[in-house]
Amino acid sequence: MQDKPPNWDYPNPFTQAFSVQAEHIDFIGHVNNAVYVSWCQQAGWEHSLSLGLGFAEYQALDAAMIIRRANYDYILSAYTGEECIMGTWLTANDHKLTMERQFQLLRKTDCKTLLRGHWQLVSIRMSNGKPRRMPSEFDERYGAVVIERDA
Template sequence: MQEPRLKWDHSQPFTMKFNVMAEHIDFIGHVNNAVYVAWCQQAGWQHSLTLGLGLDEYRSLDAAMVIRRANYDYILSAYTDEECIMGTWLTNNDHKLTMERHFQLLRLSDGKTLLRGHWQLVCIRMSNGKPRRMPAEFDSGYGAAVIPSG
C-alpha cells in the first residue's frame, strides 16, 4: 500500500515513526493518551539529539530545556498494528530563556492527524533547577532549527 501524501502543519518536520503495539492499548481499546505524550517526548528528545544537544551537552553546560507547559489535542484514535509518524518543530526561541515546540501525529495509512501538541520550554540550571539564560550552544543549536509558526 502506498502512503498518502502527508499534510504537515509546518514545513520540514523532524519525524519519527511509531508502530502501535498491544501494550499501547488501554481498556477502551485504543492507544492510551499517555502513550501519545511519551511519543512526543521521544520525538522531541531525538530531534534535540540530531541538533547536537544531548544529555552529555546538558551536563557539561549545566543547562537543560524543560517543559513548563504542555497542551495536547487528542483528535483521533490509533489501534493495534497501525503505523504512525510524529512530526515536531521548534517554532519560537526568545534567545534568552524560552522556546516552543509543536507536535503533530499522523496515521500513515490515511494521513489523518491523530494529535497536535504544544510545549512551552524554559532553560534551567541542572545543578539547582533554577531558570537560567540559554548557553550560546543552545541558542545556536536550537535557534537554527526554529521555523516560522504561521
C-alpha cells in the same frame, strides 16, 4: 506514508515512526493518551540529539530545556498494528530563556492527524533547577531550526 502525501502543519518536520503495540492499548481499545505524550517526549528528545544536544552536552553546560507547559489535542484514535509518524518543530525561541515546540502525529495509511501538541520550554541550570539564560550552544543549535509561524 501511503499514496496520500502528509499534510504537515509546518514544513520540514523532524520525524520519528511509531508502531502501535498491544501494550499501548487501554481498556477502551485504542492507544492510551499517555502513550501519545510519551511519543512526543521521545520525538522531542531525538530531535534534540540530532542537533547535537544530548544529556552529555546538557551536563557539560549545566543547562537543560524543560517543559513548563504542555497542551495536547487528541483528535483521532490509533489501534494495534497501525503505523504512525510524529512530526515535531521548534516554533519559537526568545534567545534568552524560552522556546516552543509543536507536535503532529499522523497515521501512515491515510495521513490523518491523530494528535497535536504544544510545549512551552524553559532553560534551567541543571545543578539547581533554577531558570537561567540559554547557553549560546542552545541558542545556536535550537535557534537555527525554528520554524516561523504565521501571525
